[in-house]
Amino acid sequence: MTKLIDVAKAAGVSIATVSRVLNNPETVNADTQQRVQQAIKSLNFRPSRVAQRLRSKGGNSKIIGLVLPDIQNPFYVDVIRGIEEVMYEHGYAAIMCNFAQDEKRERLYLDILKSESIDGLIVAPVHGRDQKVAGLVLSGLPIVCIDRGLTGVEADVVLVDNQQGAYDAVSHLIKLGHRRIAYISGLPQIPTSRARLAGYEMAFRENELVVDEELIKYGDSKHESGMKLTEELLALPTPPTALFTGNNLITLGALETIHRQGLKIPEEIALVGFDDMYWSISLNPPLTAVKQPGFEMGKRAAELLFQRIKDPSRPTAKVVFDAKLQVRSSCGATTIKTS
Amino acid sequence: MTKLIDVAKAAGVSIATVSRVLNNPETVNADTQQRVQQAIKSLNFRPSRVAQRLRSKGGNSKIIGLVLPDIQNPFYVDVIRGIEEVMYEHGYAAIMCNFAQDEKRERLYLDILKSESIDGLIVAPVHGRDQKVAGLVLSGLPIVCIDRGLTGVEADVVLVDNQQGAYDAVSHLIKLGHRRIAYISGLPQIPTSRARLAGYEMAFRENELVVDEELIKYGDSKHESGMKLTEELLALPTPPTALFTGNNLITLGALETIHRQGLKIPEEIALVGFDDMYWSISLNPPLTAVKQPGFEMGKRAAELLFQRIKDPSRPTAKVVFDAKLQVRSSCGATTIKTS
DNA sequence: ATTATTTATGAAAACGTTTTCAGTAATTAA
DNA sequence: TTAATTACTGAAAACGTTTTCATAAATAAT
Structure with missing residues (x-):
């Protein structure tokens, strides 16, 4: 060298x-x-960036941390792409940490990032009261949260109106005549899981329907849990006529179970998922889903981060994107009216 | 601090x-x-890892670089997960660089990584004669190539038998009676594109059939190119009865075009893709595909990298995994025999 | 012509570690 | 009891930058 x-x-x-x-x-x-x-x-x-970073700490070491729950989820891949797009323009690199929804792992990664003297951090905290992340915010490290905010501490955040998105999805099902609509949630401690549940309940309330608690299942936001919980729901004495799945991977798991059992979608069971994928149209059947603009969210988060690195004292921003329902054919009218 | x-x-x-x-x-x-x-x-x-890295360079700075062509491709996501799995165990972090099949971008990232004093690098070079990567290998940086090797320079490599995989896929189609089988390739300079083409041609040769050059299309390994090239193929005077798509994203693009045109799979057009996804079964129809063990490949690559970091002089290894054909329903017997 | 100011440069400290070298104290050998 | 090891520990250099401070030269002001 x-x-x-x-x-x-x-x-x-x-x-x-x-x-x-x-x-x-x-x-x-x-x-x-x-x-x-x-x-x-x-x-x-x-x-040498290393020497640069050691010498002049804070704001010009050209590296940031990226801490995300699940790289297998295409939504986060979009987010990463968006972030990377603007990082690249600025000559920044990112240390990628995939904590797989595991708080211990998240903590370890955050420690590593801290000792790497990163300029800033984009993170989707395990849950709203993530003390480790909160501590970093308080320590003055520029941070923007994505997908999930932090309660009790001021920090930039970029997310989607999850409640609205879920509300739209479930309302759509209700309008089609469904009454027994199940919700397969991701991990309950994740803020998005709760917001989506709130949207689900709101749709019921506004239509003067009551939710049947046995139709609400909590899993771990992964494919397997989508499969398993769908099995449980379908095994119910009176199974649901429609499924609202809490994220991408759950949706794919649900699809797999439904196909394995040879049920017809939407005739025998309707399906609406949270999170769209660009190939949702190629699924069997083309999937109706709530779309989050992951790429744009990632870009926006990165921009916010740069702003904060430049001006650490600027007031925190909360950017809320719309979640739009993409109607395709996985949720036609129900044949089994139960109202 | x-x-x-x-x-x-x-x-x-x-x-x-x-x-x-x-x-x-x-x-x-x-x-x-x-x-x-x-x-x-x-x-x-x-x-401080930064100070550690500055002081004692080479082998214990606990960070590696990861340079991959396309994070949007689920295969690479699996690879990343595999790599991350073993990195995490060793307390290592990874700087993730997604060069989006763009050589200029790859070069810039490699420069950045170099000045970050990484301990090692896992890379899928843009093409076999990637001078930048070759230079790094020669400079003594521990490197393992994944998915694609390097010609003219000794380096560890982990990949799949692409030719065999393609051969199996196309043979399968031929056995089902297909004769006009198109191949939609990714970027021709990518070694895997060529190996898969070789497998395609071998299947024809062994069955004493001749390949029709107009059925071979080259794209850029992305979704859009899969859509576009499929359109072109379907518009041919005598269109193919089967499609062999060169990767994940091309397959999804092809699927989309086929669905848009309302063609029945496999009755009107059969489809076999390279790269399986765990949700391939939920596609319409369940996709027959050649499966690469991305996760295992990633793990293996990371292990090789650690070995080389520990012992830079150990002889280079070439690990070849099998690519297995997953037969599902996207390629039944053809009705339009053309032999 | 002298002083004050500006411009351009270099010497050296600092960032937070690891590691060499030397030295002291404790142990063993004679 | 003295010499030779051995076991611990600390001082200081080194890693490759950025930045402060001082200084020399050049220019401007008197």
Whole structure:
């Protein structure tokens, strides 16, 4: 690795001058500058980011942390892509930490990131009262939360109106005549799970229907749990006529169980999922789903993070995107009216 | 941030001793050790990885780089999960770089990683003669290639027998009676695209059939290109009776086009894809596909990387996994025999 | 012509570790 | 009892930057 001193020698200046050419070119004489630039180019010099980070901490180490619950969920992949898009433009790199919905793992990653002296952090906290993340916010590290906010501490957050999205989905099912609508939730401690439940309940309330508690199931937001809970629901004495699934992976699990049991969608069981995928149209049947703009959310989060890195004292922002119902064919009118 | 000196003061020792307790506990007296450990705990001290990395370069900075072509492709997501699994066990973090099949972007990320003093790198090079990656290998950085090897330079590599996988897929179609089988390839410069083409051609040759060049299309390995090229194929005077798609995303694109045109699978057009997804069974129809064990590949790559970090001189390894055809219902017998 | 100001540069400290080297205290060998 | 090891520990250098401070040269002001 060529370093500052090599360039300095080649250009016949001190390392301070080389550093200045790199960071404050205007403070150095034009032809010295030229000589240094030349040396830099010919030696193909690139400053060590590690040394940079060690020396000048806070705000120009060009690396951020990314802490997400589940990289297997296409929604978060979209988020990552959005974040990466704007990171790349700024010459930033990201340390990716996938904590798989496991709080212990999240903690470990946060510790690592802390000791990596990152400039900032984008995180979807395990739950709203995540002390570890809250502590980092308080410590002054620029942080923006995505998908889920933090209660009790001020922090930027980018998310979707989950309650509204769920409400729309369930209302749609109700309008189609469904009355026994099950909700397969993700982990109950995740704020989005609760918000979506609230939307579900709101739809029932507004239609003067009562929710049957046995139709609400809690899982762990993964494919397997979607499969298993769907089995349980279908095994009920009076099974639901429609399913509202709490996220992407649950939806796919539910689909698998339904197909394995040879049930017809939507004739025998209707399905609406939270989270759309660009290939939802190719599912069997094309899936009706609530779409979150993951890519845009990621971009927005990254932009907010840069803003905060630049100006740590700016007031916190809460960006709420719309969740839009994409109607396809997985939830036609019910044949088994139960009202 | 509490640092070595704080712990040292609290324990009444020098920073050297604290460092030793951390790295070579056996060299320090038992009760001193205890005192230091106590101080570490009570101050909640964690060494700065940045300083560690700057000081002792090569092999214990606990961070690696991850350079992949397309995070949107579920195959790479599996790979990442596998890698992450073993990274996590070792307390390593990964800087994730998604170069989106763009060589310029790959180069920039590699430069960044270099100046981050990573311990090692797992990469799927843009193409076999990737000079940038080759240069890094030559420079002595521990590297393992995944999904695609490097020609002309010795490096560890983990991949799948692409030719065999493609051969199996196309043979299967031929056995079902198909003769006009199209191949939608990803970017031709990607080694896997070529290996899969070779498998395709081999299947034809072994069955004493000739390939019709107009049925081979090259795209950019993404969803859109899968859609577009499928349209082109279907618009042919005598369209193919079966499609072999070169990767995940192309398959989904093809599916979308086929559905939009209202064609029946497999009656009007059969489909076999390269890359399976765990939800392939929920597609319409359940997809027959060649499955790569992405998760295992990722784990293996990470293990190889650790081995090489420990012993940079060990001979390079080439790990070839099997690609297994998962037969589902997207490619029944053809009705339009053309032989 | 002298002083004050500006411009351009370098020397050296600092960031937080690891590691070498040397030295002291304790143990063993003679 | 003295010499030779051995076991611990600390001082200081090193990693590659950025930045402060001082200084020399050049310019402007008197």
